[in-house]
Amino acid sequence: GKSGSKIQSTPTKAGGDRYIPNRSTMQMEIASFLLTKENDPAEESPTKKEQQKAWAVNLNGFDIEEAKILRLSGKPQNAPEGYQNKLKVLYSQQKTPGSSRKNGRYIPSMPDRILDAPEIRNDYYLNLIDWSSQNFLAVALDNSVYLWNHTSGEIIQLLQMEHPDDYVSSLSWIKEGNYLAVGTSNAEVQLWDIQQQKRLRNMTSHSSRVGSLSWNSYILSSGARTGHIHHHDVRVAEHHVATLAGHTQEVCGLKWSLNGRYLASGGNDNLVNIWPCTQGDSGDFAPVQTFTQHQGAVKAVAWCPWQSNVLATGGGTSDRHIRLWNVCSGACLSTVDAHSQVCSILWSTNYKEFISGHGFSQNQLVIWKYPTMAKVTELRGHTSRVLNLTMSPDGATVASAAADETLRLWRCFEMDPIKKKEKEKANSAKSSIIHQGIR
Amino acid sequence: IPLLRSSLSLARVAAYGINSILYQRGIYPPETFTRVQKYGLTLLVTTDPELKNYLNNVVEQMKGGMGCIVQRLVVVISSIENNEVLERWQFDIECDKTAKNESAPREKSQKAIQDEIRSVIRQITATVTFLPLLETACAFDLLIYTDKDLAVPENWEESGPQFIANSEEVRLRSFTTTIHKVNSAVAYKKDSFP
Numbered sequence: 001g002k003s004g005s006k007i008q009s010t011p012t013k014a015g016g017d018r019y020i021p022n023r024s025t026m027q028m029e030i031a032s033f034l035l036t037k038e039n040d041p042a043e044e045s046p047t048k049k050e051q052q053k054a055w056a057v058n059l060n061g062f063d064i065e066e067a068k069i070l071r072l073s074g075k076p077q078n079a080p081e082g083y084q085n086k087l088k089v090l091y092s093q094q095k096t097p098g099s100s101r102k103n104g105r106y107i108p109s110m111p112d113r114i115l116d117a118p119e120i121r122n123d124y125y126l127n128l129i130d131w132s133s134q135n136f137l138a139v140a141l142d143n144s145v146y147l148w149n150h151t152s153g154e155i156i157q158l159l160q161m162e163h164p165d166d167y168v169s170s171l172s173w174i175k176e177g178n179y180l181a182v183g184t185s186n187a188e189v190q191l192w193d194i195q196q197q198k199r200l201r202n203m204t205s206h207s208s209r210v211g212s213l214s215w216n217s218y219i220l221s222s223g224a225r226t227g228h229i230h231h232h233d234v235r236v237a238e239h240h241v242a243t244l245a246g247h248t249q250e251v252c253g254l255k256w257s258l259n260g261r262y263l264a265s266g267g268n269d270n271l272v273n274i275w276p277c278t279q280g281d282s283g284d285f286a287p288v289q290t291f292t293q294h295q296g297a298v299k300a301v302a303w304c305p306w307q308s309n310v311l312a313t314g315g316g317t318s319d320r321h322i323r324l325w326n327v328c329s330g331a332c333l334s335t336v337d338a339h340s341q342v343c344s345i346l347w348s349t350n351y352k353e354f355i356s357g358h359g360f361s362q363n364q365l366v367i368w369k370y371p372t373m374a375k376v377t378e379l380r381g382h383t384s385r386v387l388n389l390t391m392s393p394d395g396a397t398v399a400s401a402a403a404d405e406t407l408r409l410w411r412c413f414e415m416d417p418i419k420k421k422e423k424e425k426a427n428s429a430k431s432s433i434i435h436q437g438i439r
Numbered sequence: 440i441p442l443l444r445s446s447l448s449l450a451r452v453a454a455y456g457i458n459s460i461l462y463q464r465g466i467y468p469p470e471t472f473t474r475v476q477k478y479g480l481t482l483l484v485t486t487d488p489e490l491k492n493y494l495n496n497v498v499e500q501m502k503g504g505m506g507c508i509v510q511r512l513v514v515v516i517s518s519i520e521n522n523e524v525l526e527r528w529q530f531d532i533e534c535d536k537t538a539k540n541e542s543a544p545r546e547k548s549q550k551a552i553q554d555e556i557r558s559v560i561r562q563i564t565a566t567v568t569f570l571p572l573l574e575t576a577c578a579f580d581l582l583i584y585t586d587k588d589l590a591v592p593e594n595w596e597e598s599g600p601q602f603i604a605n606s607e608e609v610r611l612r613s614f615t616t617t618i619h620k621v622n623s624a625v626a627y628k629k630d631s632f633p
Contacts, residue, residue, distance in 0.1 A: 037568050070598060071595065071596055073594060073595060293481045296564070
């Protein structure tokens with residue numbers, strides 16, 4: 001038979017050696033740990049103490065057992081009397097004491113509807129739901145995408161991935177609602193035509209799963225696990241028109257501002273980057289701002305619809321704070337401790353408020369008044385952490401997807417009918433821009 | 440002198456690391472910490488003057504002398520009530536004694552070192568997601584492992600290793616400066632979780 005040896009061509013770099021990975025120097029535990037810090041680390045395999053000892057001796061070259069151990073004496077005063085370790089208070093928090101003051105309107109505490117979302121992936125870093133301007137709610141359940149027509153109640157299965165091990169990692173509707181962008185675990189960015197229920201394009205440019213997507217007219221931006229963000233011009237064959245390298249870990253939050261001027265990205269590296277829509281003089285994209293204050297992954301990223309340049313961000317488990325920024329000045333306008341992992345933030349145009357979705361231990365949605373940051377109300381019901389939030393085109397309903405495999409629709413921003421009429425009058429006066437379809 | 444410079448930055452990283460642990464594990468009230476920008480990160484450091492002073496002793500120890508003296512730095516967190524050790528953070532410092540050797544990778548850029556330090560600090564922050572809650576009020580202890588022939592300096596006393604009896608351990612990321620290589624791990628008391 002034939003010998004199985006292949007000849008490998010040496011890389012083009014002059015003098016470069018073939019890269020031989022060395023398993024013992026790979027930091028497998030750390031890699032797995034870093035990738036999953038917002039998710040439950042149920043798969044952690046701790047090292048044994050004996051192994052660690054041997055490792056220590058080999059590494060250090062000296063026998064650490066022979067070392068002298070010194071303890072720093074003269075300890076400072078402990079935390080003051082009555083200080084209870086905040087972690088316990090944080091993670092076992094009961095309902096907020098004292099009633100929130102009566103807000104001006106009635107917000108139902110129960111969801112309007114509860115939909116089944118079986119097999120929805122319980123992965124903090126993905127963005128699995130989006131609601132179109134044509135009133136279709138798209139939901140990714142593992143390797144399939146379903147469309148729920150909110151008007152008729154009809155459910156369609158749009159797609160199912162070919163390989164059973166692949167899954168859908170992000171969804172985003174184009175503004176007009178006729179095309180749906182789908183990011184996958186095998187690094188693809190697919191474009192689907194809803195009317196024909198056909199796949200128009202399959203754009204491959206990433207090398208790892210695409211967990212976040214955001215549209216800016218005909219530009220689709222995608223964020224991947226490598227930390228890279230790609231801009232795709234969906235009208236042309238050579239779709240990959242730009243690469244933004246500003247994160248060293250998964251990009252889980254990605255949102256273009258409403259005026260298309262800036263792109264905000266949040267990553268598992270705890271950074272928030274604000275990108276301009278045009279390249280700098282060098283031809284490269286560089287962030288105009290980088291915010292480092294969050295101590296956890298930033299997936300919740302949302303632009304204020306009525307105040308340009310104001311951005312809200314929320315941090316993961318080790319951070320739990322919501323921060324408001326002015327992206328022009330770089331100033332942090334306000335901060336509030338939400339006491340729980342923040343997965344998503346949405347602004348309401350109907351009321352000057354925003355809503356946030358949370359995880360352990362309440363799994364609640366919180367509505368906050370802007371700019372006072374006072375809590376308007378909390379919506380409870382989910383029995384496991386909230387993963388994503390999305391809003392209906394009329395702005396009255398918020399849908400939340402959670403790890404309890406349900407989608408709940410909360411009618412929390414319903415407009416007062418009189419105010420609604422006034423708003424509609426004002427909107428119709430604006431000129432409408434006709435968009436060309438995508439060839 | 441590259442060895443001295445590396446020891447200085449190592450000492451500073453140690454201080455920030457310890458501060459992060461004290462903040463994230465809730466050993467001291469969060470209100471007593473303030474934010475500083477360093478290594479492209481927002482770090483939390485204590486404003487408590489006594490605590491600051493206390494931590495300085497560690498920094499001094501690591502700075503002083505030849506910088507190869509401290510082999511391991513340990514932060515021990517134990518319950519005030521019964522002195523039981525609940526958590527143990529261990530930083531192993533490998534020092535390239537042949538620092539004069541030209542083959543040492545001295546071209547390691549500041550940026551590369553900063554990136555690694557950033558990773559370690561971020562890892563400490565992220566451990567909150569899996570470390571068991573510290574239910575009782577806790578105190579911390581700082582231990583250093585050093586050469587057995589070294590004279591015990593002022594402010595320090597000999598001690599045992601203060602291992603945790605029944606522990607789970609997680610190895611964290613390592614980072615290297617031009618001279619030092621630091622490996623970190625955290626061990627915590629195995630608890631009976633529902």
